[in-house]
Amino acid sequence: QSALTQPPSASGSPGQSVTISCTGTSSDVRYYNFVSWYQQHPGKAPILIIYDVNKRPSGVPDRFSGSKSGSTASLTVSGLQAEDEADYYCSSFVGRNNFNVFGGGTRLTVL
């Protein structure tokens, strides 16, 4: 199972919006509505910020939103804040046997 494709970097100024893409195939992102996104600060464990394409766990600000079109999922961070600077990973369910595949990660820089 190949990794999902994410841009290695993204950036925006405080208050702006930024969108990170995550491209898969007809066997993962397109087929299943089980795309999730994770935020990881240096030296810390990842945190789930979006699951099932566009659902937010309790406690995650509504500045974070997710969507999907075809084989590409997207994470949008609105009203950028300094603490949003982190690595972001997407993942998709790929079936019971192989379970899950991750993207390579995107480093978000708040300028």
Add this chain to the structure above:
Amino acid sequence: EVQLVESGGGLVQPGGSLRLSCAASGFTVSTNYMSWVRQAPGKGLEWVSVIYSGNYIFYADSVKGRFTISRDSSKNTVYLQMNRLRADDTAVYYCTRGVGGGFDIWGQGTMVTVSS
């Protein structure tokens, strides 16, 4: 409080073995699906293995035949037995709880270093 606490990491020689433990609190591991995810130094996340509530178990191709996931319901703990370790198994290993097709609870991670 819902949390996962891993232990058991360390330095091991190539070809050696380690057993990682993941103690859960605030929920029951036997009624959830639990996974191990790893992250090599400076690299991205890689799913390693999953154990479903029905005891169905699956592995990534990179660890199949070498790693074994299991759980002890009486201790509310999940394990990862790692045999025939290789240098490319060096990573932080995270224990996670599954939700949908993803992972909603993560432990703090335990470092495994395979080196002579």
